[in-house]
Amino acid sequence: MAKGAAGDIASVVDVQPLFDANLFCGSYPFRKLPGQSAESLAEVIAAARLSRCVLTPFESIFYRQPLEGLKPWLDAACTLPFKPLYWLAVNPLMPAWQRDLEAARRFSAVAGIRLFPRYHGYGLDHPALAEVAAAASSLLMPINLTARLLDDRLHPYPLRADDPLAMETVVELLQRSSQAPWVLSMFTMAELAVAAPMLSQNPNLYFDIGCSKPFEFWEDDIRALGAPSQIIYGTGAPLYYHLGNRISLSRSGFTATEKQAIFTGNLERMLSIDRRVAAAPV
């Protein structure tokens, strides 16, 4: 099918700079996606008009040695239009996870660690998770807790995940580890609503609402969560469509200042915590 230029976001909304908190790259095992090579990833970045991003290679999620999935992408970054940051997936059930955490600290491009409890098979009350959270917290290293990769109804059989995270256990985890900067990513808006009271208790807690599937009237839903200063935006691309949700947020009733904060400023502020930590003695 011939394609034209009609997909230009500028046809329906002003383009805003976007610091994407949730961009994927690499080989997704169940479907062919763009972004499997650095060249293809550059095209994704250009199409989505990203100004910066935090990348998660699929390989670092699915490999038992997450660093082996990350390192090729650290090398490939030089061909991208900007230097990306990375989430390093850490599995608390793997022996010597401390080595992964140490690597995350050592590589300046690693913004923080990312947890996938439903795919790595541990509960949020697992003692090993508490240890990882405490260690990351002592480094003030951001922790991204990811609820899911896909809509639960779409999981392919080999990726059958554990049940969705009970939000009560998420809240308990956040209460136990309130020193670390946390990001809740790929939770639904209804799930985030349960954890919303935590926003006012922990200024280092952030909600990534890019893949939270708000219904119509985004502004109402997001304001109901409270604290727009703790809302960040990740596209989930190329696993997810990047354009529609961005249009919705851009056309919402937030002020220009609030939109700038959600699209870029809040994430920049959160990651500046990490920059300070990277320079600190361990």
Place this chain on the structure above:
Amino acid sequence: MKPLRIIDAHTHQWAVFADKRAMARFLDFNPEAAWLVLASDLQGGYYPNEDEVAASNSSTLAYMATFPDRISGWCYINPSHRSAVDEFRRGLDAGLIGLKLWVATRCSEAVTFPIIEAAIEADVPMLVHTWHKATGNLPDESYPMDMAEVARRYPEGKFLMAHFGGNWEFGLRAIADLPNVWADFSGTINEYGAYEMAVDLLGDTRVVFGSDLSADFWGNAGRVLQGGWTEETLDRIFRTNFIDLLAERDRPKFI
């Protein structure tokens, strides 16, 4: 690029849109949403009784009366009711433009055949909810294979398979070879590749835009826009494919 004029073939007046003021707010702020087709507020849950179905259709008609230039509607039916065909004809006579089936019966069950035959007789399209869920379907929720089965049984019927079958990689394959089945992707599934596969597999003449409002309108429209299709293809998906499905008398003259 021409200004967008979008027909949204799959919407609901539920959740925030149970309040007409929310609908007015949406329509005022989104002139691109030129024409919404309501698939009712689905009163009565999964197995509505006759009064609840009638109330749902009356609600749709009330929205049409309030927003006559912007809103039309499907006639929602529970095929297991003895009055189903009568209620359907009441709805069409009042101005509804097609049949909406949800999860009270699977569309391939015999109990559904009389209402399908009534829709064929009236020359109106049928919007059929389908899903193939990894988490398990509801007991009487149609799978895409049900859609395929009934479309083969009634080749003269005009079927619109909702949600691309939910799990779109499964659903689109199920109906790929059936020229009397169109498909809409409406809803919250935002995983990339669905529209791309649909246009590849069905062609750009059998893909219809829907949002499942109160699901996010632009979240859905952006999935189409991201594809970078030609203006001709965009116009088909956003507008003319659905118009072509309608009975001549029901086609909007102003879009």
